[in-house]
Amino acid sequence: APxxxxxxxxxxxxxxxxxxxxxxxxxxxxxxLVAAELRTLTRETAETHYAxxxxxxxxxxxxxxxxxxxxxxLVVEGPRTIEAFxxxxxxxxxxxxxxxxxxxxxxLEVQNNIVHGSDSPESAARxxxxxxxxxx
Ligand code: CMP
Numbered sequence: 491a492p493x494x495x496x497x498x499x500x501x502x503x504x505x506x507x508x509x510x511x512x513x514x515x516x517x518x519x520x521x522x523l524v525a526a527e528l529r530t531l532t533r534e535t536a537e538t539h540y541a542x543x544x545x546x547x548x549x550x551x552x553x554x555x556x557x558x559x560x561x562x563x564l565v566v567e568g569p570r571t572i573e574a575f576x577x578x579x580x581x582x583x584x585x586x587x588x589x590x591x592x593x594x595x596x597x598l599e600v601q602n603n604i605v606h607g608s609d610s611p612e613s614a615a616r617x618x619x620x621x622x623x624x625x626x
Contacts, residue, residue, distance in 0.1 A: 500606060579605050
């Protein structure tokens, strides 16, 4: 069965004009776009989305960053989409991300790492519902 995941082009990626680049890589890989919206997150949505990190020292900065400008929220679908997108994105720390990955090619700092992708089927279900509650 096809699997869905939430992908965010974070505010740094939108500001740097990398939405098209990310979409090109997803589409070239064969992942199918099922929803897309440019929006600026409220603090409440950001805190809910990143609730698992609420005790981490970087949480306050992360919420400031992710609400600091428009981001592109996407739902993508395909076989093993969660794993497939995480491979395209590369390691969370862009310095450790392999060249050829989105983070490896375009980022240097762990916070400003261009994209987010759900890390498990459980978080994908939760995150897709948070961003696109009306998606069938
Ligand atoms: P993301 O995959 O969206 O999940 C949590 C985010 O927190 C991460 O990408 C980064 O944008 C941000 N972040 C900031 N500092 C750190 C850190 N030290 N470790 C992991 N994530 C961090």
